[in-house]
Amino acid sequence: xxLTRVTPPDALRxxxxxxxxVANGIRxxxxxxxxxxxxxxSRGAPAGWKGSASDAAENQFTQISGDxxxxxxxxxxxxxAMDAFDDTLQxxxxxxxxxxxxxxxxxxxxxxxxxxVAASDQEDAEAQEALKARYAELESQVAALQGRVxxxxxxxxxxxxxxxxxxxxxxTVAEGDxxxxxxxxxxxxxxADRLQDKVDAGDPEAVAAWWATLSEAQKQALMIHSPELVGxxxxxxxxxxxxxxxxxxxxDIDNLTEREKDGQLTDREEDRLENARDAQKTLDGYKDRIxxxxxxxxxxxxxxxxxxxxxxxxVAMSLGNPDTADDVTSFVPGLxxxxxxxxxxxxxxxxxxxxxxxxxGDRSVAAITWIDYDAPSSADGMTDNPLDFLQVATQDxxxxxxxxxxxxxxGLRASDQGSQAHxxxxxxxxxxxxxxxxxxxxxxxxxxxxxxxxxxxxxxxxATDLMADGNVYVGSADYDPVTLLGGPGLGALGHDPSxxxxxxxxxxxxxxxxxxxxxxxxxxxxxxxxxxxxxxMADVVAGARPDEVDGRTLGSYQTLDTLATGSSLVSGGxxxxxxxxxxxxxxxxxxxxxxxxxxDAGSWLNPLD
Amino acid sequence: xxGGTEVDYTILSAASSVWDxxxxxxxxxxxxxxxxxxxxxxxxxxxxxxxxxxxxVDEIKRIATRSQSHADSLSDAVxxxxxxxxxxxxxxxxxxxxxxxxxxxxxxxxPPGLVPTPEPGPPPTPPTxxxxxxxxxxxxxxxxxxxxx
Numbered sequence: 001x002x003l004t005r006v007t008p009p010d011a012l013r014x015x016x017x018x019x020x021x022v023a024n025g026i027r028x029x030x031x032x033x034x035x036x037x038x039x040x041x042s043r044g045a046p047a048g049w050k051g052s053a054s055d056a057a058e059n060q061f062t063q064i065s066g067d068x069x070x071x072x073x074x075x076x077x078x079x080x081a082m083d084a085f086d087d088t089l090q091x092x093x094x095x096x097x098x099x100x101x102x103x104x105x106x107x108x109x110x111x112x113x114x115x116x117v118a119a120s121d122q123e124d125a126e127a128q129e130a131l132k133a134r135y136a137e138l139e140s141q142v143a144a145l146q147g148r149v150x151x152x153x154x155x156x157x158x159x160x161x162x163x164x165x166x167x168x169x170x171x172t173v174a175e176g177d178x179x180x181x182x183x184x185x186x187x188x189x190x191x192a193d194r195l196q197d198k199v200d201a202g203d204p205e206a207v208a209a210w211w212a213t214l215s216e217a218q219k220q221a222l223m224i225h226s227p228e229l230v231g232x233x234x235x236x237x238x239x240x241x242x243x244x245x246x247x248x249x250x251x252d253i254d255n256l257t258e259r260e261k262d263g264q265l266t267d268r269e270e271d272r273l274e275n276a277r278d279a280q281k282t283l284d285g286y287k288d289r290i291x292x293x294x295x296x297x298x299x300x301x302x303x304x305x306x307x308x309x310x311x312x313x314x315v316a317m318s319l320g321n322p323d324t325a326d327d328v329t330s331f332v333p334g335l336x337x338x339x340x341x342x343x344x345x346x347x348x349x350x351x352x353x354x355x356x357x358x359x360x361g362d363r364s365v366a367a368i369t370w371i372d373y374d375a376p377s378s379a380d381g382m383t384d385n386p387l388d389f390l391q392v393a394t395q396d397x398x399x400x401x402x403x404x405x406x407x408x409x410x411g412l413r414a415s416d417q418g419s420q421a422h423x424x425x426x427x428x429x430x431x432x433x434x435x436x437x438x439x440x441x442x443x444x445x446x447x448x449x450x451x452x453x454x455x456x457x458x459x460x461x462x463a464t465d466l467m468a469d470g471n472v473y474v475g476s477a478d479y480d481p482v483t484l485l486g487g488p489g490l491g492a493l494g495h496d497p498s499x500x501x502x503x504x505x506x507x508x509x510x511x512x513x514x515x516x517x518x519x520x521x522x523x524x525x526x527x528x529x530x531x532x533x534x535x536x537m538a539d540v541v542a543g544a545r546p547d548e549v550d551g552r553t554l555g556s557y558q559t560l561d562t563l564a565t566g567s568s569l570v571s572g573g574x575x576x577x578x579x580x581x582x583x584x585x586x587x588x589x590x591x592x593x594x595x596x597x598x599x600d601a602g603s604w605l606n607p608l609d
Numbered sequence: 610x611x612g613g614t615e616v617d618y619t620i621l622s623a624a625s626s627v628w629d630x631x632x633x634x635x636x637x638x639x640x641x642x643x644x645x646x647x648x649x650x651x652x653x654x655x656x657x658x659x660x661x662x663x664x665x666v667d668e669i670k671r672i673a674t675r676s677q678s679h680a681d682s683l684s685d686a687v688x689x690x691x692x693x694x695x696x697x698x699x700x701x702x703x704x705x706x707x708x709x710x711x712x713x714x715x716x717x718x719x720p721p722g723l724v725p726t727p728e729p730g731p732p733p734t735p736p737t738x739x740x741x742x743x744x745x746x747x748x749x750x751x752x753x754x755x756x757x758x
Binding site: 022161 | 629635668675676
């Protein structure tokens with residue numbers, strides 16, 4: 001008797017990422033058209049203009065505004081259809097992966113059965129009976145499995161047919177007019193007002209609950225009307241925030257590129273365009289990073305505020321979906337970080353994520369770079385001089401940034417799906433001061449905290465001031481001068497968390513080079529490939545404890561003045577620090593030491609860029 | 610200004626900017642839509658999206674073109690009105706006394722200010738708390754010369 005093999009499912013004809021790309025494009029077009037339509041509706045016919053020409057202009061405004069509204073309605077329906085298609089494709093993708101494995105395993109069993117039949121002794125009644133039993137068992141499975149494959153094929157056909165119908169329903173101007181006049185059309189402006197109220201109330205749980213009540217058409221209409229509001233609202237699912245922020249980003253690029261061609265860009269618009277282009281470049285760098293479970297792109301733009309902080313911009317991006325990941329980490333970089341610093345920091349996060357992924361078994365990981373605070377920059381007087389850490393970088397911006405960071409994490413907690421993820425906050429350099437302020441001044445709902453290259457912990461005197469259960473992990477390279485600014489004693493930005501009496505868990509970090517010319521690199525070495533610090537941070541992210549080393553005690557390490565003098569001497573003596581004075585909370589302006597001549601000033605200020 | 614238009618230049622310029630901004634946004638939009646595609650994609654879905662895309666590219670492009678045309682018309686009108694008014698102003702200025710030729714037009718539409726401002730005349734009523742000057746006696750009629758005998 002011959003057994004039938006199960007035919008594998010058809011190929012997935014449209015990849016989820018393809019549908020997602022098209023949906024993002026449609027939404028961006030919708031936002032640009034919607035913005036133009038609103039501009040005409042609100043400012044098109046200026047007050048104070050009277051007469052026949054004004055009447056003619058008013059008529060034109062009304063006519064064109066109506067035409068644009070029809071376009072917005074059609075684009076909204078198309079975006080909704082394509083987004084639904086994308087969701088269906090993700091499910092089909094996942095089901096197909098499972099089916100292909102099952103079919104393959106089943107057909108291997110059939111192959112083995114056939115081989116055994118061919119090799120069997122026809123006279124051996126017992127063996128023949130056993131083969132009959134195997135046949136019956138396999139035959140009972142084949143129909144069910146083939147049925148599931150056929151069902152999958154039919155579902156794919158149905159998904160294609162549904163999106164085709166939806167697109168064909170709005171592929172003429174007349175159909176756009178009809179869509180615009182549909183009484184069931186979502187009122188995007190009213191929805192935006194309601195969302196704004198909920199965001200202003202500062203309750204991301206309420207935002208998440210309200211968002212879940214919206215229809216897909218309402219969500220898409222809102223994303224087209226107010227993508228910046230949706231994209232930056234804590235509590236909204238990360239996948240939706242990503243869609244909204246990509247919508248903003250693409251629309252900004254489209255609109256501002258046209259103004260750039262006309263030579264009309266203002267300084268602020270130039271910043272905005274630069275930030276948008278940089279975000280897109282970073283996302284493009286991860287476009288081939290596809291989630292094997294969903295077929296979706298695995299990079300999520302969680303914050304996009306290209307106008308923030310007087311043009312420096314605010315941005316946050318995740319590798320992996322933080323709503324579904326088991327282990328999530330969010331990294332806050334330090335001085336001079338701005339929106340265009342995203343790419344270099346994401347490289348660091350990718351290294352950390354890969355290592356953590358290797359350590360945590362079947363658990364999934366998401367790694368976020370968060371740069372949505374006004375890190376001290378050149379506009380504040382930051383130069384390539386490390387003394388600026390003390391003289392320019394006060395705690396004000398860490399305080400403000402800490403509040404924003406706490407809000408961000410709280411928002412992510414509200415959109416988390418399934419069991420609550422294990423969350424690790426990481427701060428580097430001035431970012432560690434910012435994370436510290438988030439913990440001491442706000443409610444920062446994280447499980448673990450990592451502070452690396454820290455110049456100080458703000459107002460925290462002890463690890464338990466940051467995390468009640470003391471889960472604070474510290475990485476301080478012995479020859480990273482920035483880590484020596486906070487102790488012994490109290491530095492301008494707070495305590496050195498690697499001091500033993502601070503009570504944190506200090507992990508091993510390569511001490512770094514002792515040459516004065518290399519001290520800057522030591523501060524930027526924590527995420528280096530194969531470094532002990534990267535390994536230790538991956539442990540924390542994965543929910544494990546890294547190996548600990550002793551905290552600093554007086555006499556067990558070189559203080560700042562000793563390091564500066566000693567490293568200058570071993571570097572040939574030509575860069576001897578000339579009389580720097582440690583005054584307890586600042587170094588005198590007259591230090592005039594070798595760092596002023598550091599060749600890699602940019603690396604100092606933004607070492608991960 | 611004449612011909613049925615009553616508007617300040619700045620208002621016309623603002624209207625031109627609105628149209629121009631809308632045209633920029635729409636130009637960016639149709640270009641984005643024109644370049645939007647997904648691959649791989651089912652042939653039927655791709656065809657349906659292609660039809661949708663090109664139909665709305667055409668429509669948005671049409672509106673963008675019209676918006677830009679209106680922006681340009683308004684901008685041209687501002688230029689024309691400015692030129693006309695400049696000429697009229699020059700003619701008016703030529704009629705003014707020399708001392709008033711530096712007068713400027715008030716953009717809010719009030720009458721032209723006169724520069725320099727003429728000095729005010731003497732107050733019509735003398736201050737009440739000042740004593741009147743004593744009258745100067747009339748010199749009286751000149752004596753008639755007596756004829757010499």
